[in-house]
Amino acid sequence: MAMTQAARAGIDQVAEASIAALRAPSVFNTQPWRWRLAGDRGELWADRSRQLSGLDPEGHLLLLSCGAALHHATVALRAAGYAAAVDRLPDPERPDLVAWLRTGERVERDERLFRAIYQRRTDRRPFGDERPGAAVLDELRAVARRHGVQLRLVRDDQVPAFAAAVAHAGTVEHGDPRFRDDLLAWTTRAGFQRDGVSARTVVAAGGRTVARRDFAQAWPAGLAAGEGTDRGTVYAVLATEADEPRDWLAAGEALSDVWLTLTASGLAASPISEVVEVPGVREALRRLIGGVGRPAIAMRIGIPLPGSEAVPPSARRSGTEMVGLA
Ligand SMILES: Cc1cc2nc3c(=O)[nH]c(=O)nc-3n(C[C@H](O)[C@H](O)[C@H](O)COP(=O)(O)O)c2cc1C
Structure with missing residues (x-):
């Protein structure tokens, strides 16, 4: 079935938001998530292969890291003028499906936190x-x-x-x-x-x-x-x-x-x-x-010391590795 223009616009925004979310912090910079784009929504999946088995056996910090990525994505949507429609842990049969993310209603663009994504x-x-x-x-x-x-x-x-x-x-x-x-x-x-x-x-x-x-x-x-x-x-x-x-x-x-x-x-x-x-x-x-x-x-x-040099950015995996089509 052909995708409607609105669905296409929505998934394009979610794709861009998932790229902004690459900058999210994660425990030991494990970046333990993946996005799959399906129809008009993005699926955020926990990546258990990146769980710290000794330090985080229950996946508590893994899910915190996924939560940070999810929030970063919602900030990017807001900067593009959309509220985020989020379903958290939507399927008890698939506990690693962390969230579904879609564009919600149009809202005023807010770029304050979006800029902070790249400064943090x-x-x-x-x-x-x-x-x-x-x-x-x-x-x-x-x-x-x-x-x-x-x-x-x-x-x-x-x-x-x-x-x-x-x-x-x-x-x-x-x-x-x-x-x-x-x-x-x-x-x-x-x-x-x-x-x-x-x-x-x-x-x-x-x-x-x-x-x-x-x-x-x-x-x-x-x-x-x-x-x-x-x-x-x-x-x-x-x-x-x-x-x-x-x-x-x-x-x-x-x-x-x-x-x-x-x-x-x-x-x-x-x-x-x-x-x-x-x-x-x-x-x-x-x-x-x-x-x-x-x-x-x-x-x-x-409060950082005045004049202190910026902390260098730490590495992130690429969009092609982290984001794909379902
Ligand atoms: C759930 C979680 C736990 C973290 N725990 C620590 C910590 O105990 N000590 C620390 O120095 N950094 C901690 N970090 C920061 C990460 O090491 C950091 O986000 C990652 O190395 C990427 O660097 P960046 O935040 O500068 O982009 C944690 C981050 C997250 C999201």
Whole structure:
């Protein structure tokens, strides 16, 4: 059957949105998703071959990453003047079908977050002394809430306990051969694979309250820590009400929305997921934020030092690999 002109226009927009979504962040830059374009909609599929079996056995961080890709695609549609019509986890028989995405009604073009897609980076350097303002933090809370996700700030008096939890998670993981296998696999990817954590974006150790993730297994860190003290950095935990795939997907969409919003406001961030990867540490974090909700991921948010060089973009797989016709 010939496709109507409207369906053709819709799928073309979804195809373009799936290309913008290549820039979405993902755990260890695994980019664990694929798009299949079928009729007037895009199907977003989780790619289990890219799941971190030691670090993420349930696929929690995999679905967060898919959620980030989904949200990036909706931002691209909005920039083109369309609302997104999304069906999340639409088929219980096919749990890896993450979402159906179509163009919804016409809306006013909004390019603010779309521009942030290309500016956003995982910035692991210590940030400055000044704390992000209350207004922008309130905005980030509201952004997360739109996805049914709570953004809880770690209070200043809780930061030492949070830092201890991060450090403990690191120690547990580095003592676990399954984790070390994942780390080694995704920090030593060949250039042509265009995935994995890039040495160029990893920061040297520097005195700070909350230890940075130790990626430096096979190569030295590529980015200097700079002059930041991290004194103004705030630590946030995204928490969901329940602990099901649907919640992890929502947490990924919230992570993307919060991150693009803070980028558009001139702030920078990097996720801290080791605290949810080790079950005992995740439980401790849950108690730390008051026992309400399930921690999905934590992040550090701050003001980049004036004049600091841009973090280099990390690699992405190509559109022809990630997007295809059904
Ligand atoms: C679910 C998830 C978990 C992540 N966990 C961490 C982390 O614990 N530490 C870290 O430094 N970066 C973490 N990242 C950031 C990724 O490493 C990063 O997105 C990826 O390497 C691509 O780089 P980019 O964000 O600069 O494009 C995480 C990202 C996602 C989406």
